[in-house]
Amino acid sequence: MSVTELFKSGSTASTTQKTVDDPIARRMAQIAVVIGFAVLLAAVYGRLMGYGLRRDEMMFVPPARLLGELSLYQDVFYNHVPYSAWYFRGFDLIFGAGGLLFSARMGIFAAWLLLVGVTSWLTLRLSNSVRLSLFSAVAILTCHPLMNEPGMAASNNLLQLPFALAGLGFFLIELKEQRLRVSRLFASGVCLSLAAGMKVSAIAFIPPVAIAAFLLPAALPFAVRVRRVALPILLGGLVGALPLFILLLSDPQLFLAHIVKFHSGPHVAYWEVNRLTEPGLALGLGAKAQLAYGTWLNGVPLIVGFVVLCFGWMAVTESTSFDDTEQSAFGPVLVVLGTLLTTAMMSFLPTPGFSQYYIAPLVVLPILAALMFARVPWSKHDYTRPVLAAASLLCVLTALPWLTPELRTTLGVGASTPQRMNAGGNALAATMTEHGIVNGKVATFLPIYPLEAGLDVYPELATGQFAYRIAPHTEPELAQHYVMAGPEQITSVFDTEPPAALLLGYEPKLEKPLLDYAIVHGYREVSVNGLNNRYGEGRVFLQPGEISE
Template sequence: MTQSADPVLNVDRSIDASPQSSRWYASSILSRVLVAGFIVVLFAALYGRIMGYGLRRDELMFVPPAELLGYWSLYSDFFYNHVPNSAWFYRGVYLIFGGEGLLASARFGQFCAWLLLASGIGWATWRISGSGLLAMFFVVALVVNETLQTQAGMAASNNLLPMPFVAWGLGLFIVETLRDRPRVLWLLVSGLCLSIAAGLKVSAAVVIPPIAIATFLLPWHMPFSERLRSVVVPLLIGGLIGAIPLFWYLGADPSGFLAHVLKFHTGPHIAFWQANAASEPSLAMGLGGKIQLAYATWFGGAALIGLMVLFYLAVLGGTRSRQDRSGLGQILLVLVVLGATALFSFVPTPGFSQYYIQPLVAVPLLAALIYRLVPQEKRAQVAPLCVAGFALLFLLGAPRLAPGLLNLAKPDNFTSARLAKGGASLREVVAESERPDGPVATLMPLYPLEAHLPVYAELSTGPFAYRIAPYTDPDLAQHYVMANEDQLLALFDSNPPSAFLLGYDSALEAPLLRYAETNGYAAVQKEGLDNRYGQGVIYSKRAGAVE
């Protein structure tokens, strides 16, 4: 057994490199092959689960901009109630992989976000701790996390997207400030990642203030003037570059930008759910419900196993001498980030389970920093715990991930493939309609957009703008491309639909259905239009039909 120390991070790395034993080399190669094979199978199963995961309503907001941004402008031409980076992320993926379809490219983008998250957590945990086993444990713990295996991590939305950039931004900052001399380029990248994360989801911005303060304090040993030059300035420059999209939209139309990003969530969004809470049993309007959602996300299943490893490391690390405790400043930083993200999770109303996933990024980094405090002679005690943790994670993750492997054998059953089939069916009906060039009227715009059919701007990102119309102040409504019931029916009179696609929300769709039946649109049953919200029915007025 030879002992080597990382001269940069002062991390002990132990390798058994006895040249007398060829058996060690064989077992080492075999173990690496097995680990690599396990990772490949794990992420293949994850990909299969993502592609087979049922359509979610949030995707009606986040996926359409991938198509709409080709001819319309964000906010001014269609409703979008989030910061802009998520829209442009899916637009970019669509430009590269659009040949596979609108939803298929978005779901693939979600999988890419997973790869970026896993690599960020794995690299940072290994680089900080020097333990590949610990790094792999926390990567697997994230992948099989119950909340991330549901809508939060599977559907193409902005819930998961900021987490990879937070992981890389915070991880790079910790790694560089543990060095004797931080590298300017990587701190610039750190700031860039953190700003990109904030541009993907507002809640990610809560990570920035603790790190901004830490730039003036870490590394401890550097003179303050050098710290300003080598840490503060590059992080600031990276942050400003990453914030350019936010500055662009805020500068172009401050009131419109804030109306979409801020005032929607603090006004009509809350009013709508207060009036319709019974329609969504998983939401939490009060503190008690939010605490239950947070508890299930942070202290259940895979998350609890991760915390068990973290606490065990803390016990072992607490035995190290006070004179030999490096990284305490970084530990304090991660604890503050953990607390800030946890507290901010309770701010949005109503609360959904996906709002509580951001703190999960900080746990692996905290564990890696605490692992540095564990005396070398006690680190062998960590391995059996991680191995036992792997076994429990396998039992937790197998029921959800194993079907993902089966999905790979039947790509025609992917949710995106079924959506494309429905879009093709809709296109066939529209082609035979009285107005084949007219927009499709629907609260489920992914089907017509998948088929490259026009839609009404007021309904182009699903029901989100339409359903809040009764709860929106007129002064605020003027910033939205939206229509209430009367305005929508008047819009149909002035620009008649080529077809209606209904059957997914009977209450919201009732005025559209009445209009279709009153104006001679006949029901047409087609395959491929069913999803978790219902069985779609096309209402079309065939060319030459007499009312």
């Protein structure tokens, strides 16, 4: 089925119905669709590049530049699985000439394109409907929970989704088509492991596939299912997870200290003490439920859920039997429903809860819509057209306040956030050079600024404030696995190697020991333009003259 068929009037309602095929109108409709998607992509790109800096980006972006000299975990604190750091490293090697943050945000835009492409391809294969495939792409590009930090900041929140969805989709296609190709099932396992290597929470996509691999197709003997379904997926999963196993086996305590113990220990302790600094922080189950409600039952997710219910109702009301064919078609539906359940449950596990933890179930909804559509009888397909058209229009209207203003950034009206960060970093470097400071490290909780200009930073602060702020809440046995200096230890680090400059002004409470050090040791405050962001105005303190001479 081609895109052209989207605009042809069907004859399924009546065999005597005549179809008027106007090539000019069809061509105009095709052009309108292409232009519409180009505008949507341009708006998403503009919002991505115009989105303000986020603290989480200090964890994910600096390693892309530092991994050329330092090792993850051993030399740099990193509280996530490593694939995201390697992903951003690759984009920095390709786009790094445009700036560090620019290369990372380009990595996120590539993830957007991959997510839209995977979703469209899967829904097309599962439903054989170009209309539904186009609607699914629109739903992803206009999904409001992705319009904020989960989909706009350079982090691992979005990176997991296209790989997890591809892993689920390859398996569903083989179940639906009942071909059980080894290459597709192997690819399913690889993609699921890649997703888990991007973000631990993507593990939620694995249990439904793993369980179903032993149970489906039900018509096959158990031994055959193990050999032809479960084994290829398992082998693919092992290949995709091989780098994780290597890191784990090389130093289990170091790896687990960053990936598991950080999130279950000092991270939770820090937020329990500082809960008042983050309004609406979701620490308890009730607060997490409210956060999930606002993410799942609002805007585009609600619209896609309505489409699923419509197609489900059409399928159920026309179903008169439940033969072997129907049973085999129902298997993929159970797998997707299981995935919705596991991803939703996984969303509630991290403490505290943040909005990015609740987005995984949303990308599964279009897949469920495709499976429901595939069960709608041909006699009812004409009724699906107005549903998809209205739902697509509602998705776009819902997203207009989010996306329309961002076209200005795409068109170059004003500087983007990566441009401002790069300019600020270069201004800092130029000021240091003007004052005769050509060597030394910059101490700051926003290391992207100095790294944009090729300046050195302290390994203890290389990923921002995350290791620094948990130091008082970290047991000594655990702390020995982190490259970390807290408020009590940072001055000792500076005494060993005095900062060439300190860039402060963004976290007054956390920065107080750094500011006190600068004042006590006679650092000179100078004015540097371009260092302002959503966290405040940058204050630069340079070495005393005698130190730099």
